[in-house]
Amino acid sequence: MKIKKGDTVVVIAGKDKGAKGKVIQSYPDNDRVLVEGVNRIKKHTRVSQTQRGAQTGGIVTQEASIHVSNVMVVDSDGKPTRVGYRTNDEGRRVRISRRNGKDI
Numbered sequence: 001m002k003i004k005k006g007d008t009v010v011v012i013a014g015k016d017k018g019a020k021g022k023v024i025q026s027y028p029d030n031d032r033v034l035v036e037g038v039n040r041i042k043k044h045t046r047v048s049q050t051q052r053g054a055q056t057g058g059i060v061t062q063e064a065s066i067h068v069s070n071v072m073v074v075d076s077d078g079k080p081t082r083v084g085y086r087t088n089d090e091g092r093r094v095r096i097s098r099r100n101g102k103d104i
Contacts, residue, residue: 001026001028001031001068002068002073002083002095003023003026003033003068003071003073003083004023004026005023005024005025005026006022006023007022007023007073007074007104008020008021008022008023008073008074009021009022009023009033009035009071009072009073009074010071010072010074010080011035011038011066011070011071012070012071012072012080013069013070014039014066014070015039016038016039016066019035019037019038020074021035021036021037021038022035022036023035023036024036024063027065030065031067031068031069032065032066032067032068033065033066033068033071034063034064034065034066035063035066035071036063037063038063038066039063039064039065039066040061040062040063040064041061041062041063041064042059042060042061043059043060043061043062044058044059044060045057045058045059045060073097073104075097075099075100075102075104076097076100076102076104077099077100079099081097081098081099081100082097082098082099083095083096083097083098083104084096084097084098
């Protein structure tokens, strides 16, 4: 999977199209990523009491994962780009922007 944790991405399809956010977590087995501020859902949790007597639970808003095909990495110029690979001088694979050829 070409999108990693910490990348800035833009949503290219779906209800949050055009939104930018940072990847919080990636799930390579499922080809999904968790993006900050994108695909927010309301989760209903059971209200319970803590040891100090405070109540926790109710309706909680949180991010849900989004498929990697619906996001694109934002390059150093701030524009969406596809990701490619090349080997550097030390023989390691590095990700590059297909739009301008710079390292990501």
